[in-house]
Structures are given as C-alpha cells and as structure tokens.
Amino acid sequence: MDALLANTQTVQGFFPFWDFQVVGNIVPIINGVEEQSQQATVICYTQKNLIPQLPGVGINWAGLLLNNETLAAIDSQIVTSLQNNSLPYKAVYTQVGTKLKLNVVLE
Amino acid sequence: MSFSVNGKTFTPGTAFDHATSMLNYMNNLLQGQNLPILQANNGNSLWWTLLGQGSLDSSFDQIVEQATASLNVPMTDDQQLINLLPIAGTILLPATYSIITFTVIATSGICTIPSGYHVPFGQYNFNTLTSLSVPISGTRNVQAICDTLGPISVPEGAIFLNSLAGINNLQSITNLFPAIPGNPTETPAQARQRIIAGKNIGVGIDGAITGIRSLPGVGQANVYWNYLTSGYLPISGLQFGLPPRTAWILVQNPVPNIAITYLSYMTLPTSGALFQPALHENYVTLAGQNFPVFYDLAGQQQIFAKVFLDQNKVLQNGYEIVLKNTVMQLNSSFGIGQRVSSEIVSVQLQNFQPATVLGVTLSLSSGGLYGLDVQPSFNSIPFFTASGIQVILQ
Numbered sequence: 087m088d089a090l091l092a093n094t095q096t097v098q099g100f101f102p103f104w105d106f107q108v109v110g111n112i113v114p115i116i117n118g119v120e121e122q123s124q125q126a127t128v129i130c131y132t133q134k135n136l137i138p139q140l141p142g143v144g145i146n147w148a149g150l151l152l153n154n155e156t157l158a159a160i161d162s163q164i165v166t167s168l169q170n171n172s173l174p175y176k177a178v179y180t181q182v183g184t185k186l187k188l189n190v191v192l193e
Numbered sequence: 194m195s196f197s198v199n200g201k202t203f204t205p206g207t208a209f210d211h212a213t214s215m216l217n218y219m220n221n222l223l224q225g226q227n228l229p230i231l232q233a234n235n236g237n238s239l240w241w242t243l244l245g246q247g248s249l250d251s252s253f254d255q256i257v258e259q260a261t262a263s264l265n266v267p268m269t270d271d272q273q274l275i276n277l278l279p280i281a282g283t284i285l286l287p288a289t290y291s292i293i294t295f296t297v298i299a300t301s302g303i304c305t306i307p308s309g310y311h312v313p314f315g316q317y318n319f320n321t322l323t324s325l326s327v328p329i330s331g332t333r334n335v336q337a338i339c340d341t342l343g344p345i346s347v348p349e350g351a352i353f354l355n356s357l358a359g360i361n362n363l364q365s366i367t368n369l370f371p372a373i374p375g376n377p378t379e380t381p382a383q384a385r386q387r388i389i390a391g392k393n394i395g396v397g398i399d400g401a402i403t404g405i406r407s408l409p410g411v412g413q414a415n416v417y418w419n420y421l422t423s424g425y426l427p428i429s430g431l432q433f434g435l436p437p438r439t440a441w442i443l444v445q446n447p448v449p450n451i452a453i454t455y456l457s458y459m460t461l462p463t464s465g466a467l468f469q470p471a472l473h474e475n476y477v478t479l480a481g482q483n484f485p486v487f488y489d490l491a492g493q494q495q496i497f498a499k500v501f502l503d504q505n506k507v508l509q510n511g512y513e514i515v516l517k518n519t520v521m522q523l524n525s526s527f528g529i530g531q532r533v534s535s536e537i538v539s540v541q542l543q544n545f546q547p548a549t550v551l552g553v554t555l556s557l558s559s560g561g562l563y564g565l566d567v568q569p570s571f572n573s574i575p576f577f578t579a580s581g582i583q584v585i586l587q
Contacts (some may be wrong), residue, residue: 152377153344158519158545165509165546179514181579184351186518 088121090114091128119192126175126190129167143167157186196261203261205254211247216240266388271381274388281388283403286379288342289412292446293319293372294493295335295352299327302362306335312366314352317341319372322447327362336490338410338446344374344525349578370493373445373574374525375412398440401458410448413491413574415529417441418461429571431466439464442488443529443572452476452486463487466572491529494573497559497581498538501551504586509547516545517579524576533575534566551587 090107106113116124134144145163149155164177174193179186195204206214213233220230233240262268269277278284295312297304304327311318319337327333339345353367379387398416405414418440419426425434428441435441440461444451452474455463465471465487473487500516509515523541527533535553542550554563559581569575 153522153525156519156522156541156544157515158542161509161515162544162546176509179511181514184348186514 088116088124090116090120091124122173123175123190123192125171126168126173129171129173130164130177130188130190134163196258198261203257205258206247206251208244208247208251211250212240212243213247215243215246266385274381274385278384278388283384283388283407285381285384286376286407287409288378289375290342290410290446291339291345291347291372291375292412293337293339293347293352293368294370295319295321295337295366296332296369297325297327297335297366298332298364299329300362300364301329303328304360304362304364306357306360310357310360311340312337312352312354312357314345314347317345319352329362339372339375342375343377345372346374346525347372348521349580370495371521371524371576371578373412373493373576376525397458401440401442401455404454404458405442405444405451408448408450408454410446411451412445413529414442414444415491415571416443416455416459417571429568431572435466436464438462441466442486443491444488445491445529445574447472447488447490449474451488452484455486455488456484465489489572492570492573494557494569494575495581496533496567496569496575496577497556497561497563497583498577499554499556499563499583499585500538500542501553501585501587503549503551506549507547507586512547513584515547516542516584517577517582519545520582521577521579527575529574530569530571531575532566532568536565 090113092105092107130145131147132144133148134146135141137143145160145167146155147160150157150160161177161179168175168177175190176193178189178191180189181187195202197203216231216233223230231237231239235241263270263273264277266274266277275285297306304325306321306325306327308321308324310321312321318340320340321335321337323335325333325335347368349369349371350367351371353365355363355365357363357366398418401416402414405411405416408414417428417435419435419437421437423437425436427434431441438461440455440459440463442451442455442463453476456476463486465473466489471487471489473485476484476486478484498520500520502512519542520538523537533555535555538553538555539550542553554565555567556563557567557569567575
C-alpha cells in the first residue's frame with residue numbers, strides 16, 4: 087500500500103523531483119500493478135546516498151554525470167535493485183536526440 | 194605500525210604498552226634489591242597510575258606518528274596533501290573547457306562568423322576561437338570553446354542549426370565530430386596518484402608538457418623534440434617530419450601563456466607544423482629580445498569498433514544504447530596520440546550485464562582491417578561515435 091506520487095518533474099533537466107499527489111485534500115493510496123510500477127520507477131531514479139541511514143540504496147546517477155561510473159554500471163545497479171525488490175520490471179533506454187531516455191516497463 | 198627516522202625505529206605504543214614498560218623497569222630495580230615485585234592488576238593503585246601515564250605517552254606517540262605521516266604522500270590527509278603540492282612544484286590541476294569543431298556551410302552568399310561568436314547548446318555556449326569566412330556554397334571548419342569549465346558532452350551532430358542571430362548566408366552549422374570534453378578540477382585523490390606515479394617531473398620536455406597541461410584551459414598537451422643535429426625526424430601526422438633541434442608543441446585548446454610556460458622549461462626553437470595553421474605567441478625577455486613560440490592544435494581521429502556479443506546470452510532489449518554510450522564515455526579520457534587497445538574497451542564494459550561480451554576489435558577506418566589495438570596520429574585525440582561502433586551477435 088503506497089501513496090500515489092505526482093508526475094515526475096526534473097530539476098534542471100537532470101534530477102527527478104518527487105511529491106505526493108493530492109486529490110480533494112487526500113493523498114490517494116494505490117495497490118497492485120500500479121503500486122509496483124511506481125515502486126520500480128522510484129527505485130530506478132533514486133540517487134544513491136540520499137536516503138538517511140540507507141547509504142547503499144539507490145543508483146549512482148551522480149557518478150554517471152561526473153564520468154566516475156559507466157552507463158553499463160548504472161544499468162547493472164538498476165537491474166540488481168529491481169531484482170532485490172522482486173519487481174518484474176526492466177529498464178529500456180532510447181536515444182532522443184542528444185539525450186538518453188530511461189523508461190521503466192513491465193517485463 | 195612503525196617507521197624509521199634517521200635510523201631510529203619508532204613504534205607508537207598503546208597505554209598498556211607504556212604502562213607495562215614502566216612496570217617492568219620498576220620491577221627490575223626491585224628485583225636487584227631482592228624486594229617483592231609489583232603486579233599489574235586492578236587492585237594495584239600504582240598500576241592504575243602507570244596506565245594513566247601510559248595513556249598520556251600514547252597520545253604523544255599518535256601526534257608524532259601523524260606528524261611523520263603528514264609528510265608521507267600516500268598516508269597524509271587531503272588538506273595536508275594540498276599544502277604539500279607547491280613543494281612538488283605543482284597544484285591541483287585546474288578544470289579545462291570542452292572544445293568542438295563546427296562545420297559551416299554557406300548559401301549563395303559569403304557567410305562570415307566573427308571570432309568569439311556564441312553558438313548555443315542547451316544551457317551552454319560554444320564561442321568560436323577564430324573568425325571564419327565561408328565562400329559561396331562552400332564548407333569550412335571552425336573550432337569553438339565552451340563557456341563552462343568541465344566535461345560537456347556533445348555527441349556528433351547534436352548541434353545542427355540553420356540560422357544564427359546576426360549571421361547572414363548561413364545554410365547550416367553542425368558538429369560532425371563529438372566535442373572533446375574538458376576535465377573537471379583534479380581531486381586530491383587524483384593528485385596523490387599523480388605524485389606517487391612520479392608524473393611531476395619539473396624539468397626538460399616532461400616539465401614543459403606538465404607545465405603546459407597545467408595551464409587553465411588546456412585539456413591535453415604534448416611536446417615532441419627532434420634530438421638530431423641534422424635531418425628531419427619522421428613523426429606520424431607531420432608531412433615532412435620535424436626539423437633538427439626543434440620542438441613541436443601540440444595543445445588541445447589555445448590559451449595565453451603557452452610561450453612563457455614553454456620557455457621556462459625549454460629554450461629550444463619550436464616548429465609550427467602542418468596539420469592546421471600554426472598559432473604563435475611572442476615572449477619578450479628582460480633584454481627586449483623577442484622569442485616567437487609556435488604551436489599547433491591537436492586534431493581528432495575517429496576510432497571504429499566491433500563489439501562481439503554472445504547471441505545466446507542477450508538478456509535485455511535496447512542493449513546497444515547502453516553499450517555504445519558506455520564505450521563513448523571513454524572519449525573524455527583519451528590523450529593526444531594515445532594508443533587505444535581492445536583491452537581498454539573491454540575493461541570499460543566490465544559491468545555490462547545485458548549481454549555477454551566475447552571480444553572487441555578496433556580500426557582507424559570503417560572498411561579497414563580490425564585488430565586488437567590502433568595507434569592514432571601523434572597529433573590527434575581518438576574518439577568513438579555511436580555510428581562507428583558495430584555490435585555483432587555471434
């Protein structure tokens with residue numbers, strides 16, 4: 087049982103920004119496929135070292151920007167994170183112009 | 194751990210070590226007079242006093258150890274390492290700018306782009322380094338430097354514009370090659386490795402290379418020298434080779450102070466070579482003598498790769514994008530004239546999970562022979578493009 091998050095916004099085109107969706111002053115609760123899909127998305131976009139007391143959780147996106155991590159390593163972290171949470175989702179990459187786009191889709 | 198200073202070995206002791214040592218000394222004196230010895234146990238108040246004194250000694254030991262380690266490059270902390278860098282004649286290498294080559298095509302009129310013109314790319318601008326005049330329906334190249342320090346990634350063709358503010362007769366401006374990314378500011382950890390590796394020689398050609406590379410704005414630099422007293426020294430990329438007793442300076446970005454930096458290490462004449470029109474700076478000595486120093490800009494050379502994957506172990510769709518982008522991340526690490534081996538590419542792909550990589554071969558031309566390594570020209574920085582990387586399932 088998760089709260090529904092608002093649509094993803096990106097900050098300066100790089101980092102996702104999360105907030106709770108509010109419908110009629112109430113944060114809706116979601117279950118099932120919708121919840122799993124949201125979990126998979128959040129897992130893929132969560133920056134490593136940003137969750138207090140869980141420094142190992144997340145993907146080292148900052149490392150990719152600083153060229154300390156290869157895209158292959160990032161992809162590997164995403165696959166592992168999804169597997170660790172038993173989520174039947176996978177990352178699909180597309181090149182849109184100069185930008186790499188990541189979608190999280192059902193396997 | 195222990196260390197030696199002037200032949201004396203010093204081992205930092207714990208409070209217990211020091212207390213035991215003092216107790217043993219006292220017991221030796223007591224035994225010499227046939228008196229009962231003291232025991233190290235909790236009921237002995239003297240033992241507690243010795244432990245207190247031992248603790249004081251131990252904290253002094255730690256200060257001595259840290260003071261010694263502060264002059265030890267592998268062990269000292271980051272701030273002390275930065276303090277020590279000037280002694281080694283260096284600093285944290287500053288960040289450098291990314292540089293790009295634009296190809297400009299004119300319409301039915303002459304297209305003129307002034308030096309310093311801002312070509313936009315997202316939140317950045319690339320400023321042209323020289324003025325450019327493209328003849329009617331002609332094509333010319335011009336280099337431009339990013340206005341922001343650090344590695345700015347621009348894949349080939351990412352900039353394609355049909356108009357620029359204030360520029361007439363422009364058909365198109367594009368980058369046929371990816372930008373050569375600049376470097377971020379050197380971290381203390383990188384500086385530590387550089388000092389340990391001894392890549393900080395402060396004299397001669399190596400000193401000149403290090404000195405020019407350290408100039409803010411220069412990403413890569415090399416200096417080649419013809420040591421022969423007569424005859425040209427053949428160098429790949431130089432049409433006639435290098436004249437005798439002459440040095441050849443290649444830089445990634447032209448910045449001021451190349452001449453004075455070079456002359457502070459070397460007094461040899463320099464050659465403006467043939468790859469691109471030579472740039473030069475004059476250095477005037479205290480006596481008023483004029484020393485022209487010539488140098489060239491490094492070019493770029495595309496490397497073509499074939500990556501072989503096990504067709505039975507492809508686990509993920511879209512693997513090509515991950516693979517190609519991972520390989521292209523290597524572009525920011527290549528130096529001028531650096532040999533590229535398939536091992537470098539394989540190591541870069543070591544975390545690649547979507548499929549099993551069987552091997553990598555490389556070539557300098559797409560239709561040429563592919564082998565295990567390639568040597569670009571001495572004046573070129575190698576780079577990969579997405580279209581130059583073939584993924585082959587076997």
